[in-house]
Amino acid sequence: DIQVTQSPSSLLASLGERVTITCQTSQSISNNLNWYQQKPGQAPMLLIYYATSLQTGMTSRFSGQYSGRSFTLTITSLEPEDIANYFCLQHYSAPYTFGAGTKLELK
Amino acid sequence: QVQLQQSGTELVKPASSVKISCKASGYTFTSNYMHWIRQQPGNGLEWIGWIYPGNGNTKYNQKFDGKATLTADKSSSTAYMQLSSLTSEDSAVYFCAIGVEFAYWGQGTLVTVSS
Numbered sequence: 539d540i541q542v543t544q545s546p547s548s549l550l551a552s553l554g555e556r557v558t559i560t561c562q563t564s565q566s567i568s569n570n571l572n573w574y575q576q577k578p579g580q581a582p583m584l585l586i587y588y589a590t591s592l593q594t595g596m597t598s599r600f601s602g603q604y605s606g607r608s609f610t611l612t613i614t615s616l617e618p619e620d621i622a623n624y625f626c627l628q629h630y631s632a633p634y635t636f637g638a639g640t641k642l643e644l645k
Numbered sequence: 646q647v648q649l650q651q652s653g654t655e656l657v658k659p660a661s662s663v664k665i666s667c668k669a670s671g672y673t674f675t676s677n678y679m680h681w682i683r684q685q686p687g688n689g690l691e692w693i694g695w696i697y698p699g700n701g702n703t704k705y706n707q708k709f710d711g712k713a714t715l716t717a718d719k720s721s722s723t724a725y726m727q728l729s730s731l732t733s734e735d736s737a738v739y740f741c742a743i744g745v746e747f748a749y750w751g752q753g754t755l756v757t758v759s760s
C-alpha cells in the first residue's frame with residue numbers, strides 16, 4: 539500500500555497568514571493526489587484535484603503544488619472560514635490512502 | 646447539482662449487520678464510481694472500496710474483505726454498503742463519495758456498535 543505522510547498534524551496561524559500543509563507519498567504517484575477541507579460534522583469538500591487543479595467554486599486562496607513525491611497545499615492569506623481540518627488523498631492505486639489530516643486553528 | 650444523501654444514524658448490537666444507503670442525484674449514477682470511506686477518531690480516513698453501478702463491478706480494500714459488501718440499485722440511483730459481524734471497532738462515520746477524484750461526498754452516516 540502507498541503510505542501518505544501528512545504534516546503538520548496541527549497548525550496555529552493568524553488571519554492573513556500564509557499556510558502550507560504537506561503530504562509525502564511512499565512511492566511515486568505522478569499527480570494523483572487531491573486535497574480536501576472538512577469542517578466538524580460536515581462532509582469533506584474537494585479543494586484541489588490532480589495536485590494542482592482548483593475545484594470549481596473554490597477560492598483561489600487555495601493552491602496546490604508538487605515535486606516528485608512531495609505535495610503541498612497553500613492558503614495564501616488565511617480567512618476565518620478556512621479554519622478546518624485538511625487532508626490529502628492519493629488515488630493513484632488501490633487501496634487509496636489518506637493523509638492523517640491537519641487541524642488548522644487560529645492563533 | 647450533485648447530491649449524495651446518506652441514511653441516518655445507526656445504533657447496532659455487536660455481531661449484527663447494518664446496511665447503509667447513499668442516494669445519488671444530479672449526475673449519471675451508472676457512469677461514476679461510488680466509493681465508501683470510513684472515518685474514525687484517531688484512525689483517520691480509510692478507503693473501503695468502490696462499486697461501478699453501471700455493471701456492478703466492485704473492488705475492496707483487502708482490510709475490509711468479508712466485512713463490507715457494496716451493492717447498487719440503478720432503478721433508484723442508490724448505493725448500499727452492508728457491514729457484517731460488527732464489533733465496537735466498526736463504530737465510525739461512513740461516507741460515500743463519487744468519481745475518480747472523490748469529488749463529492751455524502752454527509753456521512755454514524756454507526757455505533759454497542760450492546
